[in-house]
Structures are given as structure tokens and as C-alpha cells.
Amino acid sequence: MTNTPAARRLPPWLPITAGSAVIAATYLYLVLWRPESLVGGAGVGPAALIALAGYLVGSALIIAGAMSRMPTSTVTLLPIAIAINIVAGQINNMVGLPLYLDSIGTVLVGLLAGPAAGAATGALSNVIWGISISPASLPFSTTQVAIGLLAGLFARWGWTRRVVTGVAAGLATGVVAAFVSGPISAFVFGGANASAGRSLIVAVFQAMGFDTLGASIGQGLTVDPVDKAISFLVAIVILRALPARFSQRFPFARAHAVFRPRAASVLARSGAEAPAPADPAPADPGPPPAGAPPGAADPDAGDGTTGGGHR
Template identity: 30%
Template sequence: MKDNVNGLKIGREDYKKVLYRYLTLLSIVINIIGAYLVLNLNLPVYLDSVGTILAAILMGPLVGAFVGLATHFSLGVFMGPAYFYFAVVNGVIGLITGYIFKKYDFNLKTIISASIAIALIASLMGNSISYIVFSGITGESVDILTKNLLELGFNLFTAVYISGFLSNFLDKLISFAAVFYIMGVIIAKFKMKEFKIFTK
């Protein structure tokens, strides 16, 4: 009897490892698709952390951080070296998201609070990199907002940080909405009960 129980535990652990592996790969692919869409549609957001947030909520902060880092290293190879510089930002997004939703329920209040917190930190880090390395202009569609602010009389430093925060906040709200939908598909359609997601 004891051997049977141990066998079931091992089988469940193996299943969980395989599940995590596929979800990790799926999360990276989602990020890459998001970045590709933004680049080609000139959207004033990023969408390269949807998968990072998904992985962090479902599998924890360390997996979320790994997905964020792996995403930008992949984007750096396939879409341009500028993405390498922002890998740490996506990694930190994964860490913060994972820790927040490890402690708090997945609901509207937490999503908005998390979006503000993550947008502040991500914009501070990303804008600092953008300002120091690229003089505030990275070649992304967000630069349009920066240029508009410059035309209104803001200095470069202020324009970069304002546009960075606004685009980051909008990006995180969209990302969490996408994650909510994706989680619904994963948990309901595929009947994966490995995750405890609170939506109250």
C-alpha cells in the first residue's frame, strides 16, 4: 500500500514537472508574440510580459523571473539587441508579480494595485535604461508619446519617465486582462486543477 502511494506521488510530481515545462515555454511564446504585435502594429504598450505575469501567478516568482529573462534574451537574438538591455526589467516583473499573488487573492483590487506597483518599478528601471543607454529614444512606438511631451515643453528626462509610466500602466492592465482570460482557458477547458487561483 505504501509503495502504491509513493508511486502515485512520484507520478504526480513527474506530471507537474512536465506541466510546468510546457507552461513555461507557452509563457515565453506568448511574450514573443506580444512583442511582435506591438512592433508591427505600432501600439503604445509593450505586451512582452503577459507570459511573465501568467507564469508568475501560476508557478511562482522564480519561474516568472526566468520567463521574463528568457523572453528578452530570445527577443534580443531574433528581433534586435536592444531587448537584451531590458531583460532585467521583465525578470523583476516576474518576481514582483509572483510574490504579490502568492500573498494576495487574484481579484480586481489586487490587479489594479499590482498594475500600479509594477508599472512604477518597471518604468523606473526601464526608463533609466532607456535614458542612459538610448538617450530616451529606443525605437519603440512608446517614443511617439515621449516626442509629443517634448513638443509640449517637457524636458527629455521628464518626458521619458511620464511616457514610460503611462505606457507601463496601460500595458499591465491589458496584460492582466489577457492573463485572466488565458488562465480561464487553461483551468476550465483543460481541467487543470494544479493551481489555486482566487477570483473573488
């Protein structure tokens, strides 16, 4: 125990709070206060370096804090989620859609394991993408932190129990993501983008008279809400298709009844609509969930697609 690093002896909320504070301070300094030295002349002065350093230090602190007390079942979920992020994002870039589609896994973890785990997934996802395939995605890890955090919070507030509110949560997350990623795309990348389609949107905004930061945020606002709505939709659909046993293994999803309507629809097949999502979560810590009995009453749990659970 003597050589345990200091970060692990701290309470986990401390680095997470510190990291969020660093990111918020960076943002306030660059976007809202906007010192005089940032404007004019060649280049953009210290803005690029401040954006890069502040965002990355903040993300590192959040990863350290969120991972320190994470249960093993969540830790093993992370590589799968990150692989989903990277593969989907890479396919999107190859096909050339003007979207990102690189946060489906982040949303997935946010829904299952809560805001802190979602934030860690997002940050690590872009770090790994950066050190393995495309270095340009590394600076954007803070955007993914915001996405994972919001996915967890919306799940806790019960927005993901129905598809409609889930898509609305995705739209709201997209707006936040656009504002968070603005300084990075403007100051570090000069508004340019790996995707020609997204860069064209920036060009149109600049031609309309916005500065590079405004144009980058504007580009984000046209793309991100749609993109995050799709990500939330896909994540919710995937998690509903899995046997209930899987999501019930995660204490966060169980305690906040993240996927209420599915359990109800299986039992109330006789025609009754799902109950209103507003009623309070059953704080049920025991292994047998209040809804469907695991596996037994579930018609789609029996076929070959889910056979991996019992080898």
C-alpha cells in the first residue's frame, strides 16, 4: 500500500470537481471573458495553448477521479464502449457523413453506470483514438466528457425511459457539446475539420461574418444536436434489446430505473400502455428486479443472439 499513488487515496469527487473547475475556468476565460490579446495579428495568441492545456488537464483529472473507485463490471464495459465509439466514428469518417457518430458508447456507459463513468469513457475514448488512429481527435476529449456526464444525468432524471424524451436529451446534449468543442476547433484547428462537409459549414458561417470561434460553435450547433440525438437513440435501442439481466447488473441503472418501460411492456403485453415515467424509481437494491424476472418472462432472451451469457 505504500506505493499507492496519492491520487487514489483522495476521495474520488475531489479530482472530478477540480477537473471540472479547470475546464470551466478555461472556457470562461476563452469564450466569455475573451481577453483583448486573443484578437488580431497573425495566429490567435495564447488562446490555442490555453485551450489545449486547460482542457487536457481537466480531462485527465476527471479520468483519474472517476476510475479510482469504479467497480470491475463497469471497468470491463469501458473497452467495449470505447471500441464502439472508435469503430462507428471511423466508419462515419470513411463514409464521409457530416456527422461524428463517435459517442454511442459514451452514452451507453452514461446510461448504465452514471455520469462519472460516462465522463471517463468519453475522455478515454478520444485519448485512445488519438494515440492509436487519429491524433487529431485527442484534444476533443473534453467534449466527450460533457456528453458522458449529461447522458448519466439525463438517465438519472428519467429522460431515457421513453424514446421521445431520450431523443430530446440527445438534442440538449448536442447543444452543450457544440459550445464545449467550439474553442478547440477554433483555436487549435483554426476552424478546419477532418470532414470536408463540416468544414464547409464553418466556411459558410465565416462568410456570413462570424469570427472563427462563432463559426465553429455555429457548425457545432447545426451538426451536434442531430448527431447526439442519433447516438442517444441507438444507445437506448441497443440497451433495450439486451436481456434485462444485463442492465440490472449495474447499480446505477437499477437504482434510478433507467429503463422502466421495457420491463412494463413485457409484462403488460395485454395492451396497457407503459406507466407514466414520472413515478418514482423503486429503490430496490436486491438482485431480482421489480420488473421482468431475468430471462424467464422475456421472449427475446431465449434466441441465439444472446447466447454469450452462459458459456
